[in-house]
Amino acid sequence: xxxxxxxxxxxxxxxxxxxxxxxxxxxxxxxxxxxxxxxxxxxxxxxxxxxxxxxxxxxxxxxxxxxxxxxxxxxxxxxxxxxxxxxxxxxxxxxxxxxxxxxxxxxxxxxxxxxxxxxxxxxxxxxxxxxxxxxxxxxxxxxxxxxxxxxxxxxxxxxxxxxxxxxxxxxxxxxxxxxxxxxxxxxxxxxxxxxxxxxxxxxxxxxxxxxxxxxxxxxxxxxxxxxxxxxxxxxxxxxxxxxxxxxxxxxxxxxxxxxxxxxxxxxxxxxxxxx
Amino acid sequence: xxxxxxxxxxxxxxxxxxxxxxxxxxxxxxxxxxxxxxxxxxxxxxxxxxxxxxxxxxxxxxxxxxxxxxxxxxxxxxxxxxxxxxxxxxxxxxxxxxxxxxxxxxxxxxxxxxxxxxxxxxxxxxxxxxxxxxxxxxxxxxxxxxxxxxxxxxxxxxxxxxxxxxxxxxxxxxxxxxxxxxxxxxxxxxxxxxxxxxxxxxxxxxxxxxxxxxxxxxxxxxxxxxxxxxxxxxxxxxxxxxxxxxxxxxxxxxxxxxxxxxxxxxxxxxxxxxx
Numbered sequence: 001x002x003x004x005x006x007x008x009x010x011x012x013x014x015x016x017x018x019x020x021x022x023x024x025x026x027x028x029x030x031x032x033x034x035x036x037x038x039x040x041x042x043x044x045x046x047x048x049x050x051x052x053x054x055x056x057x058x059x060x061x062x063x064x065x066x067x068x069x070x071x072x073x074x075x076x077x078x079x080x081x082x083x084x085x086x087x088x089x090x091x092x093x094x095x096x097x098x099x100x101x102x103x104x105x106x107x108x109x110x111x112x113x114x115x116x117x118x119x120x121x122x123x124x125x126x127x128x129x130x131x132x133x134x135x136x137x138x139x140x141x142x143x144x145x146x147x148x149x150x151x152x153x154x155x156x157x158x159x160x161x162x163x164x165x166x167x168x169x170x171x172x173x174x175x176x177x178x179x180x181x182x183x184x185x186x187x188x189x190x191x192x193x194x195x196x197x198x199x200x201x202x203x204x205x206x207x208x209x210x211x212x213x214x215x216x217x218x219x220x221x222x223x224x225x226x227x228x229x230x231x232x233x234x235x236x237x238x239x240x241x242x243x244x245x246x247x248x249x250x251x252x253x254x255x256x257x258x259x260x261x262x263x264x265x266x267x268x269x270x271x272x273x274x275x
Numbered sequence: 276x277x278x279x280x281x282x283x284x285x286x287x288x289x290x291x292x293x294x295x296x297x298x299x300x301x302x303x304x305x306x307x308x309x310x311x312x313x314x315x316x317x318x319x320x321x322x323x324x325x326x327x328x329x330x331x332x333x334x335x336x337x338x339x340x341x342x343x344x345x346x347x348x349x350x351x352x353x354x355x356x357x358x359x360x361x362x363x364x365x366x367x368x369x370x371x372x373x374x375x376x377x378x379x380x381x382x383x384x385x386x387x388x389x390x391x392x393x394x395x396x397x398x399x400x401x402x403x404x405x406x407x408x409x410x411x412x413x414x415x416x417x418x419x420x421x422x423x424x425x426x427x428x429x430x431x432x433x434x435x436x437x438x439x440x441x442x443x444x445x446x447x448x449x450x451x452x453x454x455x456x457x458x459x460x461x462x463x464x465x466x467x468x469x470x471x472x473x474x475x476x477x478x479x480x481x482x483x484x485x486x487x488x489x490x491x492x493x494x495x496x497x498x499x500x501x502x503x504x505x506x507x508x509x510x511x512x513x514x515x516x517x518x519x520x521x522x523x524x525x526x527x528x529x530x531x532x533x534x535x536x537x538x539x540x541x542x543x544x545x546x547x548x549x550x
Contacts, residue, residue, distance in 0.1 A: 143425070144531065146418050148451045176423045179475040180527035194473050194531065200454040202464060252455035256419065256469065258531070 006221035012045045012073055014217040019047035021209040025195050026138055026259060027051050032105055034058035039103040041093050041125055042066075042111030046074030052107060053083045062103070064091035093121045098128045105129075109138040112181070113165070113174045122185035131268040135187065136261070138195070141175030144258040145215070147247045157219065157240025160232040164222040167229065175260035187264035196258040201251050210255055211248040216241065281496035287320045287348055289492040294322035296484040300470050301413055301534060302326050307380050309333035314378040316368050316400055317341075317386030321349030327382060328358045337378070339366035368396045373403045380404075384413040387456070388440070388449045397460035406543040410462065411536070413470070416450030419533040420490070422522045432494065432515025435507040439497045442504065450535035462539035471533040476526050485530055486523040491516065 030052075032038050036059045043049045043063035053061060063086055065071050071088050078086060091097060093111070106125050112118040125135060142162050147154070165172040174181070179192045199207035219241065226232050232240070247253035305327075307313050311334045318324045318338035328336060338361055340346050346363050353361060366372060368386070381400050387393040400410060417437050422429070440447040449456070454467045474482035494516065501507050507515070522528035 141421070143421050144419075146416070146448070146451060148455065150418070150448070150451075173421070173425070176421060176425075176529045176531060177527075179477065179529060180423065183476065183526070189477060192473075192475060192477065194471055196469055196471060196533075198467075198469050198535075200467060201458065202454065202467065251458070252452075254451045254454060256451060256533070258471075260473075 007067065007069055008221065010217065011221055014213065015045055015047040016050075017209070017213045019051055021206070021213065022197070022259075023051050025197055026109070026261065027055060030055065030107070030136055032056040032059035035060065036104045037062070037102070038105045038107060039064070039098075039125075039128065041106060041108040041121075043074055043088070044070045044110075046077040046088075048107070048109045049074060049086060050077060050081060050083075053081075053086050057083070057085060059085065059105075061086040062089060063087070064089050064093070064096070066090070066092055094124055096124055096128055100127055101130045102128045103130065104133050106133070106135040108135065110140065112137065112139055113172055114170050116169050118171075118174065118181055119185050122181060122187070126185060126187060126266055129266045131266050134190065134263050134265050135182070136263050137178055137182065138259055138261045139175045139178060140257070140259045141173050143173040144175065144194075144256075146256050147211075147244070148252065148254040149243070149247070149250075151240070151243040153236050153240035154243035155240070156232055157237050157244060160226040160237060160240075161219045161222050163231045164225045164229070167225075167231075175258065178260050178262040182262060182264040186266075188267045189262060189264045192260060192262035194258040195261045196256065198254070198256045199248075200254040204248070207253065207255055208248045210257065211253075212245065215255075215257070216245050219244075282342065282344055283496065285492065286496055289488065290320055290322040291325075292484070292488045294326055296481070296488065297472070297534075298326050300472055301384070301536065302330060305330065305382070305411055307331040307334035310335065311379045312337070312377070313380045313382060314339070314373075314400075314403065316381060316383040316396075318349055318363070319345045319385075321352040323382070323384045324349060324361060325352060325356060325358075328356075328361050332358070332360060334360065334380075336361040337364060338362070339364050339368070339371070341365070341367055369399055371399055371403055375402055376405045377403045378405065379408050381408070381410040383410065385415065387412065387414055388447055389445050391444050393446075393449065393456055394459050397456060397462070401460060401462060401541055404541045406541050409465065409538050409540050410457075411538050412453055412457065413534055413536045414450045414453060415532070415534045416448050418448040419450065419469075419531075421531050422486075422519070423527065423529040424518070424522070424525075426515070426518040428511050428515035429518035430515070431507055432512050432519060435501040435512060435515075436494045436497050438506045439500045439504070442500070442506075450533065453535050453537040457537055457539040461541075463542045464537060464539045467535060467537035469533040470536045471531065473529070473531045474523075475529040479523070482528065482530055483523045485532065486528075487520065490530075490532070491520050494519075 038061050040063040162172045315338040437447045
């Protein structure tokens with residue numbers, strides 16, 4: 001799997017900071033009961049794992065990822081973090097080694113946007129979920145993002161990331177598709193809602209967190225691809241990144257982005273039979 | 276004032292339907308106490324007025340607009356509606372005939388996006404507001420809008436409306452600017468938040484309401500300008516509108532838009548003096 005943001009230490013740092021900044025927005029309402037077997041699919045370096053285990057200390061987490069390197073980083077987090085209720089395993093989300101109906105719940109965050117075939121992955125996840133169990137899916141939508149002042153260069157630079165991710169065959173605007181994707185994979189969607197962030201001069205820390213610690217560092221690892229494939233001319237790209245970086249430096253700057261969070265159920269066979 | 280959506284009966288109908296569909300999203304939290312003198316600036320045909328008077332039946336509303344024609348329609352609404360707590364007056368928002376500090380509260384919705392100089396209008400509104408009183412501002416942001424499936428033609432057609440409104444010297448993406456505009460006009464912004472709508476197959480009525488009764492009818496009055504000024508080629512425009520209209524006809528269609536709602540205070544002189 002090609003990961004558009006790369007596997008650098010800086011990216012690891014970005015993922016940890018992002019998870020902390022966004023905990024309230026993304027994790028509110030996601031708590032699992034004591035003893036529940038929860039699969040986190042695509043845990044990466046463990047950015048979300050740290051919050052999951054903290055919020056559901058008595059659930060039992062199995063966290064998988066395709067990347068050995070990311071898993072090694074996630075395991076270090078466990079050693080440092082003082083939590084025990086998690087096991088890490090290297091697994092391919094498309095072909096899991098778990099038996100059918102092995103888990104009570106599944107959690108998957110910022111993964112589908114990086115897959116060639118998200119419905120195939122969701123279908124495999126459904127196999128290992130117990131009937132009546134739910135999957136919680138969180139994805140961003142890069143097409144939801146806007147800011148002020150919005151210079152043409154900043155829009156072009158941001159769209160460079162979208163184009164780069166699409167060139168890899170992935171969908172950076174997947175948030176708006178969660179309901180149709182889950183439906184196609186045979187889940188019964190219970191809810192799907194925007195989980196938004198808006199920041200202006202009234203919330204300067206959040207604005208700084210989002211712009212300087214999430215958004216700008218998210219574009220930059222794709223810079224090489226953006227420039228090498230000439231998706232954006234170099235001078236426009238540089239001006240655009242400078243303009244985007246300025247949003248949290250000036251009093252009038254504002255920023256909006258929305259993720260989507262969906263909860264969907266694997267229906268029991270009885271429920272899908274006609275009455 | 277040029278109004279990009281026109282003054283047709285169909286537009287009046289759109290504005291009434293829009294207000295009803297969006298009441299929960301936009302009016303929640305906006306209630307004025309008994310006896311309060313409230314100015315609604317730019318009431319148009321009374322789409323929001325009807326909801327304001329219903330939600331604050333004991334406040335005293337003065338509703339102004341520049342358009343005689345719109346005011347005549349709004350007055351008919353009053354005759355039909357059975358509410359008495361409102362007076363309509365023709366006034367220019369830039370040069371009000373009211374004395375200083377005449378109102379306890381001001382409400383203004385979907386007006387700033389149609390003005391050449393929104394800060395000048397806000398400054399004049401501040402003059403007629405009592406110190407300690409608040410202004411509630413609601414504006415959309417057409418740059419916040421996205422849908423699925425998102426064909427290139429549908430994006431181009433929608434952007435045609437944005438370009439048409441900008442060509443008139445107005446800002447269709449003004450929602451993201453409420454905090455800086457109010458700050459520039461000398462208000463003390465208390466809060467500014469997205470008021471969003473997301474709809475998919477789980478909420479087909481809302482999806483239909485937003486797409487077929489608000490968004491598509493909003494673009495169409497600008498069609499003449501869009502095509503005459505060749506902002507969008509005719510075949511692309513027609514395909515785009517067809518694609519946009521399809522979003523609420525198919526199971527997988529999804530739609531997102533956000534307005535912004537800000538509440539800002541006119542500070543007392545004492546509050547702004549150094550301690």
